[in-house]
Amino acid sequence: MNDGLVLDVRDLHTHLFLRRGIVKAVDGISFSLRRGEVLGLVGESGCGKSMTALSLMRLLPKESARTVNGQVLLEGEDLLTKSERKMREVRGRRISMILQDPQTSLNPVFTIGNQLMEVLDRNGGVDGESLDTQALEALRRVRISAPEQRLRQYPHQLSGGMKQRVVGTIAMNRAPSVLIADEPTTALDPTIQLQYLNLLKELQRKSNMAMLFITHDFGVVARMCDRVAVMYAGRIVETGPVREIFDRPAHPYTSALIASVPKIDDDTDRLYAIEGEPPVPYALPQGCRFAPRCPFVEERCRAAYPDRLTVGPDHTVECWKATAA
């Protein structure tokens, strides 16, 4: 078990079974997380990032989605083979998640305190504190003002940023080994986003928690992550340390994503946007899925899907144009 790997995802396949056909939302991805590391999972909407997160938590919509293959090793144990009962013990305690939209993550008819209590330790936590004390501690940890008041308030009485902090403290309360953050700042006011990211980073550092940070914004990746995995149409096309990826992106899609982050000292008139659209999920091409939009496309790109190549220290890519290290 111990190669320091807290999370080891191997060849994960999750399919969506819709009326029109089968969508291979997650089509064979592998990645790993070490203790204390933040891995960014980047990609456009619909590339399968959220599906990956739900697959790890085993919270896929039962009627339409199913993980059909792969292993998800959390500290050595495969989550995919666990019974639902065992999985429930794992959720919240060893692996947890922050959802994207704070407006809908909290139940509107129960108080903050009520919803927070659900993850507190009945037996009094580490020092035998009462539930109230634990709750106040939890709120203070995420720097929520007037915590005593907040406990008695309802979600609609809190701002978006505050709600997301509550969601954060609920998710992290039992000190999970892995925290999945699914675009936690996308739905927040831009002015609040930075604050929240900093808070998240700080908490992650303090608890040495491993984090899977899902986002579509490479700028956020630069700020938050140690390593990054770039996802496109259900597959991870490039993985590597953040510094390495920014300096030497090996996949054209990665380059495009990096280029589309607006920089304040940029002289350009137009924002860079990647041309074209991601492939239709029901009709994935045989070859490289980025080929239709790739500025460097060649014949062999359309013919077959590229093998995975190592192009640098801990840096892999799936592209025919890449050169091995």
Added chain:
Amino acid sequence: MRRLPWLPIAIIATMVIMAVFAPILAEHSPTDQSLIKRLKPPFWVEGGSMQHLLGTDQFGRDVFARMLYGARISLIVVGLSLLVGGGVGLTIGIVSGYVGGKLDAFLMRLVDAAFTFPAILFALLLAVTMGQGLNTLIIAISLLLWANFARVIRGEVLALKQRDFVSLARVHGCSPLRIMATHILPNVMNTFMVLATLNIGVVIVAEASLSFLGAGVPPPTPAWGLMVSEGRGRITSAWWLSLLPGLAITLVVLAFNLFGDWLRDRLDPKLRQL
């Protein structure tokens, strides 16, 4: 074609045929009384005959004929009630939605009140004060319908108001009346149709209930609800008098409800939460 709700359509078609061709299909008159032929059971029961397929009632009237003509009454009531009640609701909905403001607020309050107050009470009151008759019945049932139409159509209109072709018409100087009539109205007809179909069951049950309570179509006109009521006293000996018309009501309402659901899913799925 395969997803058409065949059974409901068949039942509806049967009812329509019954109603339209009643004079031809019925061997006897629905109102002819005959003391000799009283209380004959349907043909499949001992004592029955093919002469009177569904038996006769306590006045010797042929049940089958009465069922056929009853279908007619039901359809007439349905048609007229939808026209009047639906029409009023449609108009109020369009005006309220388009004009907005205080008028809208007031009308919607009225609609809220209408929903929570059982229209049957007014229907009964009308029957007592205006006397039983088709007119009274239509007005009474219209009272039941208008609020639902008004509210739903208003919702549609609110959405339509935002659309470009309405703004365009206004820019061109069209009067509100003209806009409502020529631009808004055609676009809500889809919803109106679905709503009308979904409410047919309501009308039939309402008419039957009112007839049962003695506030519907006056005897001797055959109405299914009235037939159930008349047969009630003889349930022990002549069960078919109440059972058959009631069964017909249930089947027909079921058919219209299912058909209405199907129609709604095809034309206007947004109406689901009704």
Added chain:
Amino acid sequence: MGRFIVQRLLQAAVLVVLVATVVFFLGRLTGNPVDMILPEDATDADRAALIEALGLDRPLHEQYAIFAFNAVQGDLGTSIRYHEPVMVTFLSRLPNTILLATPSMIIAVLLAVPLGVFSALRRGRMLDRVSGTIAVLGIATPNFWLGIMLIFLFSVQLGWLPSGRMGGPDHYVLPAITLGTFLVAGFMRLIRSSMLEILDSEFVKMARIKGLSEFRVIWKHCLRNALIPVLTLWGVFMAGLVTGAIVTETVFAWPGIGRLTYEAVIFRDFPLLQGVIIMAAVLIVVINLLVDVLYAYVDPRIRFG
């Protein structure tokens, strides 16, 4: 919350006044009440005397004023058939209706909630299909026919249950089933559809992320939210309940206000009918108000809006 209650109280009062006014005018304008009261062989002198006695010769607005004045004091006229104040007759029959309606409603809710919840959870499977079919049938079957058929089956053919009138517990069974059927059907469909919507919510996902037991997720997080539409639509159900009560009590000769209404219609007892309608309005409005308060309590977005 206080403001909410006051607002609703005002609306309630307005509604009652509105109903009373409409009833008043319907009675006076669409026919001469005298004709309904008098027997056919009444002389002109009788007619004139009655008109004067009832104050029908006074101008309309004066009549209305008198009517309103009396009504506020609880005097809603005298029943022709029963020869006693309408109010008295109404109040004497009201308990019987409450005795029938309350258990019907409670049983309806007790049946509908689990059926609705489990239908949503096991969507498309056996339970869902069966209860869905029963619900659709329940809505399509006319109340009165159901009652009569139940009497036919259980009373006439099988002799298990009495066919009407008030009495011991066995007298309650058939009327309660008749009255409750459409309630169960309606509630069940509503709870099912609102559960289905809620099951897809993010906060339900969040509850699962927390590792809560499925029991908690469904019965704590989902149900509370699923019941809210039932409360908001209560007014509509109430109206249906009143309609159902009239029909059911008539079928089972149950001595409540529903049957009273029927008698008023059959015997053309206009004062009685008028009084019953106004009192029904008051009753409905009060109950709806209580439910509204309950709704405001259950949904904190209203309470602390």
